[in-house]
Amino acid sequence: MMAGTVARPTEGAALRYSLIELAGTLPDVISLGRGDPDLPTPAHIVAAAKLAARRGADGLAPVEGLPELRQAIAAKLNRENGLAIAAENVLVTTGGQEALFLLIQALLDPGDEILVPDPRYTSYDQAIEMAGGRMVLVPTREAEAFDLNPDEVEMRISPQTKALLLVTPSNPTAGIITPAHLHRIAEIAIEHDLVIISDEIYEKFVYDGWGHLSIGSVPGMADRTITLNGFSKTYAMTGWRVGYIAARTDFIRAVAKMKALVSLAAPSLSQWAALAALTSPQTCVEEFRAIYSERRAIVMHGLDEMGLRHSDPRGAFYVWINTGSTGMTGTELAYRLLEEARVLLFPGAGFGASWDGYLRLSLLQPAPRLAEALARMKPVLQPRKG
Amino acid sequence: MIAHRAAPWSLAPRPSLHDLADDLANVVDLTRSYLSDAPPAHIPAAASTALDNGATHYVDRSGLLPLREAICAQYARERALTLTSNQVLVTSGAQEALFVALRALVKLGDEVIIPDPGSPPLLDIIQLAGGVPVAVPIAATEFRMQPEHLAHLLSARTRFVILLSPHNATGIAIDSTDLLQITELAERHRLTVILDEALYAGLYDGSRQDSLAHLAEYAGHWLLISGLSKLHRLSGWRIGWIIGDEQLLGPIRDLKQALSICSAAASQWAAVAALTGPQDWLTAQRADFSQRRDVVCRALDAMGFKAVQPDAAFFLFVDVRATRLSSAQFAEFALREARVLVTPGVEFGAAGEGYVRLSLTESVERLSEAMARLRAALERQR
Numbered sequence: 001m002m003a004g005t006v007a008r009p010t011e012g013a014a015l016r017y018s019l020i021e022l023a024g025t026l027p028d029v030i031s032l033g034r035g036d037p038d039l040p041t042p043a044h045i046v047a048a049a050k051l052a053a054r055r056g057a058d059g060l061a062p063v064e065g066l067p068e069l070r071q072a073i074a075a076k077l078n079r080e081n082g083l084a085i086a087a088e089n090v091l092v093t094t095g096g097q098e099a100l101f102l103l104i105q106a107l108l109d110p111g112d113e114i115l116v117p118d119p120r121y122t123s124y125d126q127a128i129e130m131a132g133g134r135m136v137l138v139p140t141r142e143a144e145a146f147d148l149n150p151d152e153v154e155m156r157i158s159p160q161t162k163a164l165l166l167v168t169p170s171n172p173t174a175g176i177i178t179p180a181h182l183h184r185i186a187e188i189a190i191e192h193d194l195v196i197i198s199d200e201i202y203e204k205f206v207y208d209g210w211g212h213l214s215i216g217s218v219p220g221m222a223d224r225t226i227t228l229n230g231f232s233k234t235y236a237m238t239g240w241r242v243g244y245i246a247a248r249t250d251f252i253r254a255v256a257k258m259k260a261l262v263s264l265a266a267p268s269l270s271q272w273a274a275l276a277a278l279t280s281p282q283t284c285v286e287e288f289r290a291i292y293s294e295r296r297a298i299v300m301h302g303l304d305e306m307g308l309r310h311s312d313p314r315g316a317f318y319v320w321i322n323t324g325s326t327g328m329t330g331t332e333l334a335y336r337l338l339e340e341a342r343v344l345l346f347p348g349a350g351f352g353a354s355w356d357g358y359l360r361l362s363l364l365q366p367a368p369r370l371a372e373a374l375a376r377m378k379p380v381l382q383p384r385k386g
Numbered sequence: 387m388i389a390h391r392a393a394p395w396s397l398a399p400r401p402s403l404h405d406l407a408d409d410l411a412n413v414v415d416l417t418r419s420y421l422s423d424a425p426p427a428h429i430p431a432a433a434s435t436a437l438d439n440g441a442t443h444y445v446d447r448s449g450l451l452p453l454r455e456a457i458c459a460q461y462a463r464e465r466a467l468t469l470t471s472n473q474v475l476v477t478s479g480a481q482e483a484l485f486v487a488l489r490a491l492v493k494l495g496d497e498v499i500i501p502d503p504g505s506p507p508l509l510d511i512i513q514l515a516g517g518v519p520v521a522v523p524i525a526a527t528e529f530r531m532q533p534e535h536l537a538h539l540l541s542a543r544t545r546f547v548i549l550l551s552p553h554n555a556t557g558i559a560i561d562s563t564d565l566l567q568i569t570e571l572a573e574r575h576r577l578t579v580i581l582d583e584a585l586y587a588g589l590y591d592g593s594r595q596d597s598l599a600h601l602a603e604y605a606g607h608w609l610l611i612s613g614l615s616k617l618h619r620l621s622g623w624r625i626g627w628i629i630g631d632e633q634l635l636g637p638i639r640d641l642k643q644a645l646s647i648c649s650a651a652a653s654q655w656a657a658v659a660a661l662t663g664p665q666d667w668l669t670a671q672r673a674d675f676s677q678r679r680d681v682v683c684r685a686l687d688a689m690g691f692k693a694v695q696p697d698a699a700f701f702l703f704v705d706v707r708a709t710r711l712s713s714a715q716f717a718e719f720a721l722r723e724a725r726v727l728v729t730p731g732v733e734f735g736a737a738g739e740g741y742v743r744l745s746l747t748e749s750v751e752r753l754s755e756a757m758a759r760l761r762a763a764l765e766r767q768r
Contacts, residue, residue: 013644017447034444041442049652050437053430060420060621094478094624098646105514106392126644130489131389195387224387239443239651241478250396254388257395261510263482267650268622269433 010331012122016350019334023344030373032361033344035171035317037236039291039364041273042284045235048276049269057272061265064256065092065244069271072278073244081200082217083227085246091255092274094266096201096230096243101127102262103226103245106254107195108133112162115194117148119320119351119358121171134160137352142322145311146175150184157188163195166215169202169315172351172360176206176314179213186218196221199228201243202316204285207293210314216246223248233317234285235277240270292317295363295370302374306381317363320348326381329356333380341376391514403717407727414756415727418747419554420621421700425660426667429620432659433652441651447643449476449627450654456661457627466599472632475639476657478649480584480613480626482642485511487580487609487628488546490641492517496545501531503555503703503734503741505582508548520544523737529556529694529703533567546578552585555734555743556703557696559589562596569600572607578634579608584626587617587668588699590676605631617668617699618660623653675699678746678753685757689764693744700746703731707740709764716742723763726756 009015016033023029040046052058064070070087077083077090093099100123108114110132116124118137128135136156140146153164166185168177177185189196196215203212216225230243245255259265299319303310309322323330330347337343348358365373388396407413424430448454454471461467477483484507492498494516500508502521512519522535531549547568551560560568565581572579601608613626628638682702683693693702706716713730720726720742729745731738746753 014640017643036444040440041437046437046442050434053434056424058424058430058620058622059422060615094482094646094650097644101645105389106395107387107389109389109391112389123644126641237442239441239445239648241646241648241650248387251388253398254392254396258392261481261507261514262485262645263478263624265622265624267478267624267653269652270650 011349011353012125013350015331016346019338019344019346023338026338026342029338029342029344030365030369030376031344032363032365032370032373033346035233035362035364036238037233037288037317037364038366039236039288041235041237041240042277044280045237045273045277049273052269052272058268061092061268061271063260063265064252065090065266066268066271066275069275069278072275073246076278077214077227077246081214081227083214083246084222088249089246089252091245091252091259092266092271093230093243093245093259094263095241096199096228096232097123098241098263099228099230099243099245100124100199102255102258103197103228103247104128104131104133106251106258107131107163107197107226111160113158113160114162115153115156115164117165117167117170119172119348119355121167122351124165136161140170140173140175142311145314146170146173146320147181148177148185150181150188153185154188157192157194161192161194163197164189165197165199167199168212169206171202171316172318172346172348173311173320174313174316174318175311176210176212179211182213182215183218186215186221189224190220194224196225197228198225201228201230201233203229204234205289205292205317206315207296208312208314226251231274231277236288237270237273237277240267240273242266242270242274292363295367298367298370299361299363299374302371306378308381319361319363321359321361323348323357323359330359331356333359336380337377341380343373343376403721403727407721410721410725413721413725413727414748414752414759416744416748416756417727417729418745420615421617421619421747423619425619426664428663429656429659432663433656436655437652441655443651445648445651445654447648448472448639449474449649450651450658453654453658453661456658457629460661461598461629466597467601469629473629473635475628475635475642476649476654477613477626477628477642478624478646479615480582480611481507482624482646483611483613483626483628484508484582486638486642486645487611488512488517489515490638491578491634492546495543497541497543498546498548499536499539499544500548501550501553502736503529503553503731503738505550505554506733506735517546518543521735521737525737529553529558530564531560531568533564533571536568536571540575544575544577546580547572548580548582550582552583552588552696552698554585555701555731555738556694557585557588557698557701558694559697565596566600569604569608573604577607581608581610583610583612585616585698585700586612588672588675590672590679590696590698606634609634614657614660617671620653620656620660623656624650625653625657672699675746678750681750682744682746682753682757685754685761689761694741702744702746703738703741704744705740706742713739713742719763720760723766724756724759726760
């Protein structure tokens, strides 16, 4: 049942948002769409923002971010990620999304090529297009658990290639780039003088014993790596809008000017909240990981029972489902699941036009709701008999 | 590693008057463009309550519906402008509003008419978007942009006219008749008027609430940008908005979403409280500003300086040509000899030369002190 006569968007953010909007008009939808954790921001983080409001610490922050927060981010990056970073190498942004937009504008000239693993978070497309850059896609494969293959990267390097984007763990595939591959990619970057953008927004959520490696910590990489991270995913803080970029000081200065033109500073109370998140015990992150891990098991089991192929997520909080067994595309299925089962999933085409054989399911509902969602999905998803 | 567009920004900044001021004791800083006073308690309290109620998630990319409705209600009440919530896009401050509007709409080679003096970041944004800024010197017409100004500058490539009202250097607000004529002209020539009203809540005469009802006839030819950073003392909360025709807003909304997904949830609830809660504190604040303005203007008169008569808080644009100093030289003199930091008019454009901007964010006492020091320094020069 494909309702409506208005032409529907076929890919990217437009497709995702059209589904979100449709979901908003339907009753009792279980949303497994957006990457917006259902879990509330931990109370001690909220309390820090409220305290900052009470003590009048709500004035406009410096464009680069509150000094205390930049310092705490630098300390975190040294301690946890092995990056030799000082506060002046850090710029706080209005969410990770703004971080990627700003850094792309400060990095790419018209005609510059940037290698982007595919499927991908398509907001990068818009940022690259706006800078006049040329996106060169590097495929990742289900058979390789969506790891990024260094050979696939190297064979696409041209004289115009300026940068390589790495997103690990990956949105939407929930794959990771394995440490061995990251080391090889670092060699390639040095050899071909490439800048690496390392989007590590899902770094805290890895499973099955996998770890996280920040490529900026690999010898020789510090000056050519731009590390992007934020608070939305790690601390369930999507509504606060705080992210950050860590890079060389000259690059940070250029981004700061861009930031001043785009939106001045990130919200002050959000920055105080982010400071509390970094400087308090990290048990909340451990708890989140345990919760997502449990949900991941429930969903993988449910999908297996329905005979749906999926790769085991090594990171993030998504499951990337292959729709081949259903005989339907991701987009067809997403509309059917929404309209018939009242479950919102994102079609693979939301992450690149050639990926409509997939669906992205986010694990951001309580376990019983996930179970309920799977039960509702079953009649639509069950492979056709005969 | 750095793109050409950003390369000049990557250099270590040259020392400015602000750096010099940092090294001096007891400087009165009259360059501030934000109030440091805390907003009334009901506003942060609303944010706290919202946080307790779980406002920690993404919200609608257009902005929280109750906020968009509060914005609509305010324009209906104060400006006779009827809007629907689909004609409002909430942004992370008026700065983001300006950025997304211009970046989404201005195409390569489009000419954008802006006042001179104007706003330097505006020039940068227009150029980033590939547009060509066309400056209208407005000093000779008492710093008022006139419809005749525009008629002379129109070319086949003119697409936008930006009006700063009240103006962020002079405090001059465009009057209704001029705005109507400019909008008519915009419609005839298929232009879009972008009306930046970030300082609107500072208009001195509380009764002077210009109707925008006539704009309804020109939907599609204007955008209005405003926010809560200035007079509402919410600069750190980052709330602004764009209102305009739904179709015009479409690509701007897409860019805003690509740029920052949505604006901070708790800030938006604070903004709801700011717009729907008590408004009398704004009236009292305007009275404070007019007292500060009067004190400073009297002191300036006594020194032989004249300020442009502002329509709104919170700046004074002061003619210092009698000193025969450039605006930058005057600012340096004021800092070195009187420990008073002011903004050279030339920073707002070539037509601002000969003027300095004084910000009235300090108390009457501090402002009087600054004026006394300035007067003493000038007398020492004689």
